[in-house]
């Protein structure tokens with residue numbers, strides 16, 4: 001006979017251990033448990049990524065820029081997008097300096113994520129140049145720092161348009177290609193604010209929570225494609 005008291009106690013103990021481990025990893029490794037486990041036991045980037053065509057949005061600064069350098073060093077041909085073309089040129093130049101990639105391995109695709117009418121053409125441009133997209137990194141986005149009472153609704157609209165609608169719009173076109181090819185990976189940079197709320201960032205939290213919704217990418221997993229949401233806690 002099942003003793004439900006023991007089952008509940010074991011489940012509660014298991015949950016407590018999980019939360020303690022998750023917290024410890026978060027504090028020490030600046031990542032959550034799944035990212036930490038993937039780093040230790042997952043496939044190694046230096047084996048997986050050479051030769052893989054990676055499209056990084058928001059590549060003109062910050063996390064996207066650094067990701068471009070890391071990917072270039074691994075030998076991934078790159079499509080780099082953002083609005084500031086001159087900054088993308090600077091990033092491309094440095095990528096070539098620090099890696100074995102050449103001019104034709106890095107394509108600059110200026111793109112405003114809020115201009116949805118341009119997303120299909122941008123996807124076609126990348127496909128025309130490289131013939132495939134192996135990985136899409138949805139990194140482009142912006143934050144917000146203001147009290148709800150002081151913030152105009154236009155700010156909420158703009159942040160949702162960029163962080164959420166812009167991201168899922170571009171993903172749609174790339175996903176079509178990946179489904180046809182039966183291959184591809186989509187990485188979406190979320191935030192710890194996609195998991196829990198924070199003061200002074202109500203619109204940003206909402207946009208990242210929207211990205212966190214699993215059902216959004218059900219079609220990709222249904223087609224056997226891999227989807228990853230990165231809840232970056234913070235960066236230094």
Ligand SMILES: NC(=O)c1ccc[n+]([C@@H]2O[C@H](COP(=O)([O-])OP(=O)(O)OC[C@H]3O[C@@H](n4cnc5c(N)ncnc54)[C@H](OP(=O)(O)O)[C@@H]3O)[C@@H](O)[C@H]2O)c1
Nearest residue numbers: 058059060061062063082083084112113140141191232235
């Ligand atoms: N930094 C953190 O601590 C942190 C923590 C968690 C999550 N994140 C997330 O990580 C991602 C990158 O953040 P970051 O800190 O590296 O910020 P960042 O340095 O400001 O970079 C943002 C990037 O997004 C691009 N972008 C902004 N508006 C755009 C638009 N309308 N269309 C296309 N591209 C646009 C910017 O390029 P242009 O201005 O040239 O268009 C830039 O390349 C964001 O999604 C952010 O929410 C950051």
